[in-house]
Amino acid sequence: MSKNTLVIENLNKVFTTPNEQVIALKNVELTVEQGEFLTVIGPSGCGKSTLLKIIAGLDVDYTGKVELDNKAIYGPSLQKGFIFQEPRLFPWLTVEKNIAGDRSLKDPTIKQQVAELIKLVKLEGFEKAYPRELSGGMAQRVSIARALLRNPAILLLDEPFGALDAFTRSHMQEVLLNIWQTNKTTMIFVTHDLDEAVFLGQRVIIMNPRPGHIKSILPIDLSFPRKRSSLGFQEMRRAVLNEFEKVEEETYTIGAGI
Ligand SMILES: Nc1ncnc2c1ncn2[C@@H]1O[C@H](COP(=O)(O)OP(=O)(O)OP(=O)(O)O)[C@@H](O)[C@H]1O
Numbered sequence: 001m002s003k004n005t006l007v008i009e010n011l012n013k014v015f016t017t018p019n020e021q022v023i024a025l026k027n028v029e030l031t032v033e034q035g036e037f038l039t040v041i042g043p044s045g046c047g048k049s050t051l052l053k054i055i056a057g058l059d060v061d062y063t064g065k066v067e068l069d070n071k072a073i074y075g076p077s078l079q080k081g082f083i084f085q086e087p088r089l090f091p092w093l094t095v096e097k098n099i100a101g102d103r104s105l106k107d108p109t110i111k112q113q114v115a116e117l118i119k120l121v122k123l124e125g126f127e128k129a130y131p132r133e134l135s136g137g138m139a140q141r142v143s144i145a146r147a148l149l150r151n152p153a154i155l156l157l158d159e160p161f162g163a164l165d166a167f168t169r170s171h172m173q174e175v176l177l178n179i180w181q182t183n184k185t186t187m188i189f190v191t192h193d194l195d196e197a198v199f200l201g202q203r204v205i206i207m208n209p210r211p212g213h214i215k216s217i218l219p220i221d222l223s224f225p226r227k228r229s230s231l232g233f234q235e236m237r238r239a240v241l242n243e244f245e246k247v248e249e250e251t252y253t254i255g256a257g258i
Pocket residue numbers: 015016017022023024042043044045046047048049050051212
């Protein structure tokens with residue numbers, strides 16, 4: 001097992017509301033080696049965000065084993081970065097100050113790291129810009145750079161490009177792949193977009209709701225850079241779609257109470 005391996009065994013999560021108990025995750029088993037790129041898809045409510053939050057340490061009310069580098073995850077830490085759908089920047093801070101966060105740009109090491117990250121996420125020239133001056137894609141690149149400054153072993157991304165137009169989204173996918181190949185950060189990326197899941201993931205995790213669990217894990221045996229128009233990509237896409245349709249069928253059959 002490599003350093004920073006994520007191990008999840010028999011993970012169960014129940015939400016208790018005044019009216020019912022929702023089994024958000026049931027018996028989730030998953031091992032992720034350092035430097036892997038995983039994508040997670042599944043119908044609404046199958047527990048994708050819940051799983052990500054537990055890995056991030058944002059939710060520690062679960063049963064089962066969730067360990068990073070052989071240590072139980074009991075809260076947020078610098079080892080784990082989290083990217084939300086919306087960038088969540090401080091509007092009163094410039095791009096470089098948003099990236100630096102609580103670290104001082106007067107420290108030459110931090111200044112240098114921030115400059116390198118700005119280059120990595122392709123925001124040179126926007127160091128002094130404020131969030132209101134940025135497009136959605138640029139703002140999301142700032143939040144990715146901010147997470148990377150903490151040098152996390154693992155980056156958890158919850159539909160980070162969901163609000164972007166198709167062109168920006170495709171550009172952001174390329175930027176993220178470049179970051180992944182440069183930094184070797186483990187990526188766990190939740191998406192509703194099957195195409196995105198196949199384009200980015202070395203493995204695609206397909207989840208099923210009621211109760212939320214992993215239905216299947218499909219390896220995407222295609223080298224990078226990938227081409228959507230290639231035969232190999234189309235075949236992998238079809239394989240994932242087949243599996244996904246089975247999940248949808250089951251979901252809607254149960255949902256309809258048939
Ligand atoms: N705080 C909460 N209290 C009660 N139930 C919750 C809570 N958060 C999530 N749930 C329930 O847990 C299940 C999983 O939710 P989760 O948000 O993880 O799904 P998801 O796959 O990320 O959905 P989506 O794709 O719509 O974002 C759902 O049935 C949801 O209603």
